[in-house]
Amino acid sequence: MNDIALIKEGNERAFEAMYHCYHEQLYFYVLKQTGSQFLAEEVVQQTFLKCWTSRMQLPEDVPVTAILLQIAGSSLIDLLRKKATERKAMQQLATTASEDHLLHNIQEKELTIHIHHAINSLPPVRRQVFRLSRENGLTYAQIADELSISVKTVESHITKAIKHLRKRLAVSPLFLLLLHHPFLF
Known part of the structure; x- marks a missing residue:
């Protein structure tokens, strides 16, 4: 009985023996192909995991090295696709964050201009x-000391100024942003 037949029967010792026999060889093969220790470790782990979980479909008439190389190749392709998808998603996220930051900066500058016009x-x-x-x-x-006016007069000016600014800025589309702006309120 060959090793694949034993593995198909669920013999863990046969699988462990295959792992010890081919693990290093497979690792260095993938490392040579990718130049990445991380990818080589991931692919080897995925290869043996797939080999065990789909052991019932393993062909008994194909050499073990050919089976492992085929599984490793498909595992590498899957992993590279996954990494490319992750990289693309991260780039899109960075682009979106950059655009959001730019939009926020523009809105904040517009708000500052509106505030200064309203104050003026x-x-x-x-x-x-x-x-x-x-x-x-x-x-x-x-302020009362500096301008030689009463504190009540200062309070009155501030109250009227805030009412004026709220009224003036309420017509602005940036009013919602202004509600969260610490400069005035």
Whole structure:
């Protein structure tokens, strides 16, 4: 009885003996073909796994080396296709991420332009109070001291400025982005 017949019967010792006899030879053959240790290890593992799981279909009249080389060849092709598909998916993902990033940058620049136009449309004192608060980070008390006005007046200017900006920017298609923009609210 030959080794393939024993393996077809489920004899694990015969399969283990075949593995030990051909593992290294198959590994170096695939390594020579691919130049990749990773691929060689994967293909050899897949080859012996396929050989065991489909042992009932193994031909008994074909030499073991021919069977293993045929399975290894199809395993290598399958693995290379899988890697190519993964690589293509990663490239598409990177391209999409890059496009999304570019779109986000453009939208953010447009939003900044709209915000600056809206701020510049404020009356001069209100614009100054707003900028001291939002751009310079001054407190209402610090703004009141610097401009020699009351804190209540500063609060009033800020409240009116925000209402004006919300109203002005609400007509913009970028208003939804503005809701998440920390600059104003």
